[in-house]
Amino acid sequence: MSPHPPLRRYSWLLAGTVLSLFAMQAAWDVALLAWVYPVLLLRFSRTGRPLPALLGVLGATTAATLVWFALADLLSPPLLLLAVPLALTGALPFALDRLLAPRPGQHRPWRASLVFPLASVAAEFAVATVTPFGTIHGVLGATQASNLPLIQVASVTGVHGVSFLVAWAASAGALLWERGLSDRAVRSVAAGAVGAVALAATAGGARMVFAPPASDTVRIAGVTASLAAWEEIVPTFREYDSLEALVAADPDEMRERFAPVNDELLAGTAREAAAGAEVVLWPESAAFTLEADRDLLVDRVRAVAEEHGVYVNAGMSVYTEEAPHIRNQMVMVTPDGGVAWTYDKSRPIPVLEPYEPGEGVIPVADTPAGRLATAICYDADFPGLLRQAGAADADVLLVAANTWEGIKEMHARNAVFRAVENGSSLFRQASRGRSNATDHQGRTLATTDYFTTEQQTMVAYVPREGVTTVYSRIGDAFAWSCLVGLAVLVPGRWSRPGGQRRRPVVLDGGAPGAHEGASPGAEREG
Structure with a gap:
């Protein structure tokens, strides 16, 4: 098997990078593409050796950040220095998914599918809370501003709840692509993610229809x-x-x-x-x-x-x-x-x-x-x-x-x-x-x-x-719960009963992370 990543993987990286330029909370945004490009980048990062995979994703987020600064007409040297931490933050959810998801994904696809959305919300929330950037850049949910039924969930969770739904759908899509429709557990994960999005949009639509704004x-x-x-x-x-x-x-x-x-x-x-x-x-x-x-x-x-x-x-x-x-x-x-x-x-x-x-x-x-x-x-x-x-x-x-x-x-x-x-x-x-x-x-x-x-x-x-909203009363409780959830997953990835560590199965040109006993629908690159 060739030690070099296959050309197909880099086509996913290229396609994910290009599509991300049209879904990065900027002038070119196409709301649908925010659901698509993370699937491609996750597929790339999950099927290669860790370092090249993470460097590839960092290249993608760097390109998107630089294009964002160009579209925003913010290309002065002092401001471009801010692009470095923003690009790193954008790559962080993919990195955590790559490092934390493989082992839980062997037998716990539900847990594996949640790493990326939890990490996405955690990264967004950290930037919005402790840096001077706020939510002006890199908030996945903000790309959905025109999807009124879906964004009603922000009245409970804040904008980060929309980000979670988009990121979870992408993570489940990447998992389904990796392991195939024949895997019953993965089908349940995909159904859960799609169901959550559908439930949020349906409830939001009902809110708009049955609880419209006052006529005065x-x-x-x-x-x-x-x-x-x-x-x-x-x-x-x-x-x-x-x-x-x-x-x-x-x-x-x-x-x-x-x-x-x-x-x-x-x-x-x-x-x-x-x-x-x-x-x-x-x-x-x-x-x-x-x-x-x-x-x-x-x-x-x-x-x-x-x-x-x-x-x-x-x-x-x-x-x-x-x-x-x-x-x-x-x-x-x-x-x-x-x-x-x-x-x-x-x-x-x-x-x-x-x-x-x-x-x-x-x-x-x-x-x-x-x-x-x-x-x-x-x-x-x-x-x-x-x-x-x-x-x-x-x-x-x-x-x-x-x-x-x-x-x-x-x-x-x-x-x-x-x-x-x-x-x-x-x-x-x-x-x-x-x-x-x-x-x-x-x-x-x-x-x-x-x-x-x-x-x-x-x-x-x-x-x-x-009107009084849940968010106005509980604030960013949802975002904090995502941080807690991510913290729970971290020790679960690196420890197991008895203190032993299982060596991950190596597939896809030396990539750890595919599950043992892969279903016939799972791909094998190389």
Whole structure:
């Protein structure tokens, strides 16, 4: 038997790598391919010697990560350094499957099939919880945002429950491919995985049909400065190419330069309020003001709010004398002229936004328009942070965003899961990106694209009342249970009664892991 892996195995690796580029939570996503590419990569990794197999999978995840950075327009050298840990994390579930699954798979295919989904959720959850990446990259379940019946499971498990179902189906598919339909135990595993997906989708569909959102709605308008107004202010940021220079500039000149954008936002707010909007949302960093002039800007917003009886959640960049010279804030002005909250962005984007984060407390306010909460852009990629809104029974989540073309789609889709998880309608207004509004079950109510729409306004009627979800109460209990389950499998792989270790059967060109007494349908490569 040749010591070199057969050409067929590398065709699986190549095909899995190519398909993964269309299912990696990016602009090219085809939801169906997220179910397919892991099968090919698992088949490759399970049928070769460990080191070449794992290096091959690492090559696949590295390629996918680099393409993701290219599509997201994040190819600067400092950011590319972040691709290394992301690629390693993407390869980790395949590595753990390769190392942990073979021996249990000899006699316990159920246990073997669970290694990959448990490891996938564990890796995603670890990144989302303890790193500054959140869920913006590498969350398998996020590719299914358009599959509304299936993603209802996120109201119980969070987005990681969707990831588990996709990964388990892939793992069972790879096991079925390896051992064939004639293996009764493996057929039961495949039936279990397919049954779990079908049950989740059926229950989700029933939820959508029999427990639809409330019919009482609130009109919300998102107002973004036009491209023309933005182009008027761009030369200012080119001339004053650092925050220090901008803060040191003549204040009167800065007020004049900021005026085209600020004036247009206020005029747009008055227009939409007069048209019937109860709430108006500005995007992240929509208005610009020096710290000394901030109260004057708020007073102008207050005048519009009082005149039209509207809630205005105003996003603004406030340039400060003290380093880091900028605050990224949302200020909610009420119809009586009060300020319901002043919120600083909790999760600045690593490298791109080198300023101090806010306190990490999502503000919530009771209003006739519902119980409102707010977050800013990248905040919505952290389920644990946004769960504060669900725990506080928020009805409507107002997300202000400021993105760019490379991430506009992935960012908008990712936010849909925060609505489903927390039982809150979502109204997300973005400048230089895609704005979207959904109900708490993820149905799209409105969407606009900054780059293809002349009128930078989005209007939607969203349900005034949300619902209480299991996820909003138990948080990431499902993800934690996956971590525990994976920890249970690890010692079970390397130990057995009496302290002896059984040597794995070697098939497929020297690959440990195929079961003893393989069924006639099992392949033998070499």
